[in-house]
Amino acid sequence: MDVASFVDSVRADVAGWDRAGGLPSAIVPTMATGGFLAADLPRRYGGADLGQRDLGEICASLGGVCSALRSLVTVQGMVAAALLRWGTGAQRAAWLPTLASGGNIAGFAATEEGAGSDLGAMSTTVQGHGDDVVVRGRKLWVSLGRLATVFLVFGRQDGLPVAVLVESDRPGVVVEPIADPLGLRAAQLANIRFEDVRVPAANLVAPAGFGLSHVAATAVDHGRHTVAWGCVGLAAACLEQAVQHTARRVQGGVRLADHQLVRAVLGRAYVATSGARQLCAHAARLREQRSPSATAETVVAKYAGAAAAASVSQDAVQLLGAAGCGPDNPVNRFFRDAKIMQIIEGSREVGELDIGEFALRTAGPDRTL
Amino acid sequence: MDIRQVSGDDITRQILEFLSAATGGTALAEDQDYIAEGLVNSIQAVELVTRVEQRFGIEVEVSDLDLDNFRTAGRIADFVRRKRAAAAPDTRDG
Numbered sequence: 001m002d003v004a005s006f007v008d009s010v011r012a013d014v015a016g017w018d019r020a021g022g023l024p025s026a027i028v029p030t031m032a033t034g035g036f037l038a039a040d041l042p043r044r045y046g047g048a049d050l051g052q053r054d055l056g057e058i059c060a061s062l063g064g065v066c067s068a069l070r071s072l073v074t075v076q077g078m079v080a081a082a083l084l085r086w087g088t089g090a091q092r093a094a095w096l097p098t099l100a101s102g103g104n105i106a107g108f109a110a111t112e113e114g115a116g117s118d119l120g121a122m123s124t125t126v127q128g129h130g131d132d133v134v135v136r137g138r139k140l141w142v143s144l145g146r147l148a149t150v151f152l153v154f155g156r157q158d159g160l161p162v163a164v165l166v167e168s169d170r171p172g173v174v175v176e177p178i179a180d181p182l183g184l185r186a187a188q189l190a191n192i193r194f195e196d197v198r199v200p201a202a203n204l205v206a207p208a209g210f211g212l213s214h215v216a217a218t219a220v221d222h223g224r225h226t227v228a229w230g231c232v233g234l235a236a237a238c239l240e241q242a243v244q245h246t247a248r249r250v251q252g253g254v255r256l257a258d259h260q261l262v263r264a265v266l267g268r269a270y271v272a273t274s275g276a277r278q279l280c281a282h283a284a285r286l287r288e289q290r291s292p293s294a295t296a297e298t299v300v301a302k303y304a305g306a307a308a309a310a311s312v313s314q315d316a317v318q319l320l321g322a323a324g325c326g327p328d329n330p331v332n333r334f335f336r337d338a339k340i341m342q343i344i345e346g347s348r349e350v351g352e353l354d355i356g357e358f359a360l361r362t363a364g365p366d367r368t369l
Numbered sequence: 370m371d372i373r374q375v376s377g378d379d380i381t382r383q384i385l386e387f388l389s390a391a392t393g394g395t396a397l398a399e400d401q402d403y404i405a406e407g408l409v410n411s412i413q414a415v416e417l418v419t420r421v422e423q424r425f426g427i428e429v430e431v432s433d434l435d436l437d438n439f440r441t442a443g444r445i446a447d448f449v450r451r452k453r454a455a456a457a458p459d460t461r462d463g
Contacts (some may be wrong), residue, residue, distance in 0.1 A: 086431050210434045214418070215405075217411035292420040295412050354412055361390040 001034045014066040015328045017186040021179065022067055033101030036062070036073055038080035045084070046091060046100035052284040054171055056229035060277075063230030064237040067337040068186035070230035071143050072105075072137050074223050075338070079106035079152045081216050081222035082163070086206040090180040095150075095165070107168075108137035108223070109192055110216060113334050117350050124155030124194065126162050126204075133157070133201050135166055135194045139349040143211030143344075145190025146177050152219065154196065154211050157204075161211035165203040172197035174222060183336035221295050223286065224345045225256075231305030231341050234334050235273040238309075238316035242266060245320050269312040276301070276308040296358040303351040309338035379447040382426065387420055388442055399443040404436065421445065427452040 001009070003262040010027075017023055030035055041047025041056045042305055048060075055077070080099045098104040115122040124137025134177040135156055142148070151166045151173075166173060174193040181189055206215050243266060246256035256262050286294035316331040317324040324331045342348045381399060389397050392408040403409060409417065418429050427449060438448040 086434070088431055166445065207434050208430055208434075209436045213409075213411050213414040214434065217415045220411070221415055290419060290423065292416050292423060294419070295415045354410070357393075358412075360393070 002307045003034065003036065003111075005060050006030070006034050006036070007061050007065045010069070011065055014069075014075045014186070015330070015333065017066065017068065018333050019185075020189050021185050023072070023186050024318055025147075025206045027069070028072070028102040028147075030104060031072065032100070037100055037102055038075045038096070039073075040077065040078055041084060041096055041100055045096035047080075047096070049286070052287040053281060056225065056280055056284050059226045059229035060233035060236070060280075063233030065233075066186065067184055067230060067234060067334075067340075068188075070226070070233070071184060071187045072147075074226040075108050075143050075148075076106050076228070077107050077226055078219040078223040082152060082205065085218045086163075086210070086215050090202070091165075091205065104148050104149045105144060107142045107145050107151040107192070108219060109142050109145075109151040109153040109166075109194075110141075111140045112138065113140065117347060118190075119154065119216060120161070122154060122156065122161075124153065126153075126157040126164055127153040128201070131201055132198050133164065134202065135164060135197045135199060136369040137194050139194070140191050141178070142192050143184070145192055146175055146188035146199050148190075151192060152205070152215075154216055157208040160208040161213070161216075162208040163211040163215035164199060165198050165205060166194060170197050170199060172338040176186055181340075183333075183338070183340040185333075185336075192198040217295075220345060223282060225280075227341060227345045228276070228283065228298065228302040228305035231302070231309035231338070232273065232277045232280055234318070234338060234341070235269070235276065235312040238312045238331055239266070239269045239273050240325075242269065242312075242316040242319045245323070256319065263346065265315050265319065269315050272308040272311055276304040279304045293362075294353070296362075299351055299354050299358070301345065302345060303348065303355060306338070306341040306348065309334070309341050313338040380449050381442060383424065384421070384442045384449075387417065391417070397442060399446075400441050404440045409451050417445075421449060424436045425453065427450045427456065433457075 010061060031368055036058055039048045039050040039058065043049050059070050059073055062073060077101055083095050099106060112122050112124065127134045134262055135153055135155060149168050151168065153164050153166050155162055172195040174195060176191040178189040181191055194345045247260050249256045279301040283294065283298045286297050313331060313335040317335045320331055326332060385397055385399065388403055389395055391413045392403060397403060413455060422429055437444060439445055
């Protein structure tokens with residue numbers, strides 16, 4: 001099933017998932033069969049060898065109907081990207097095919113009570129140096145945390161940042177569901193406690209010292225790209241709703257779209273959506289070229305995407321009026337989800353600092369490397 | 370320019386230039402531990418790996434992830450030279 005058919009097949013159900021606060025379990029095999037999970041992995045690892053632009057278009061299509069579905073693709077892709085880049089041959093062979101097939105659902109367990117934007121402040125420990133290591137700590141806001149079968153957990157081993165895979169069925173893994181969040185309500189958010197969980201040392205990803213700067217950074221970079229495209233899809237869906245409503249709704253003998261105020265809002269929403277889409281396409285191109293600027297330009301794309309999603313969804317609710325506030329109207333859900341997009345995978349404010357830093361040094365004279 | 374023609378000193382100089390730009394114009398010494406001093410963020414760390422790979426035609430693998438390979442500009446340059454020497458075609462007779 002291609003992504004357009006898949007999206008059409010679930011369109012009537014997604015509001016119910018949002019209300020119920022979860023995705024149906026059958027959705028994972030359906031999405032795996034469609035080739036939407038870890039689709040950019042090489043074929044030898046069960047992926048579809050999809051280009052970054054094509055991966056982005058899948059995320060835009062999913063984001064245009066349900067951000068929780070896009071979130072599933074995002075997290076699966078983040079952990080797959082980290083393992084593809086920094087896993088050993090044995091780890092890649094063992095884990096990647098299961099992520100592409102949906103045999104494993106990944107969770108990304110990084111945030112802590114005292115460590116959000118500053119992951120370096122994390123206090124989770126990974127102790128031991130023999131055949132096993134012991135993981136102890138509590139991770140917050142894990143997307144798909146209730147569904148995940150394996151978590152990529154970040155902690156400290158002898159003070160150094162380290163990444164380790166922890167299967168959810170190991171003794172000591174405690175899943176604490178988060179009920180009724182503002183948005184992404186179907187993404188099965190959970191806090192995860194790791195109470196002296198013993199895992200094989202073979203589950204450590206990359207040597208101690210590189211857990212955040214390389215493993216987490218590679219994962220989050222991949223996540224920003226798919227979130228950015230999902231935001232573009234969300235914004236485009238909101239614009240479409242606003243156009244359809246204002247083109248049809250007549251009040252006082254005048255079509256809403258014939259008011260200049262309304263038409264200007266549509267114009268601004270079009271530019272925001274289209275601009276974000278072009279920045280996403282630019283980032284995708286740089287990623288395919290393995291350009292050194294790709295990581296920074298992905299931050300730019302995610303920043304613009306989240307901004308477009310937030311502003312266009314807000315406009316759409318306003319233009320639809322009471323209808324947009326109704327319980328089952330998609331713009332209601334998009335509006336709530338869009339706010340989350342300005343916080344996850346790097347908050348808006350941290351993004352601005354990173355982009356400003358990139359501007360400072362790329363405009364400087366030292367561009368030889 | 371053929372990346373294999375970049376001389377050893379150029380490698381150190383180019384890495385220093387990138388690190389200095391990435392750390393807000395700090396004048397870094399060849400043996401300065403920019404990681405311990407917290408001078409690069411994770412976006413720059415990923416960018417540094419890609420830049421080194423692209424600029425010098427090598428591939429950084431998980432087995433290369435040793436802090437001793439990366440903690441100073443001089444060590445990165447040594448690492449690049451070792452990787453390039455290992456990857457260079459053997460042109461000797463016999």
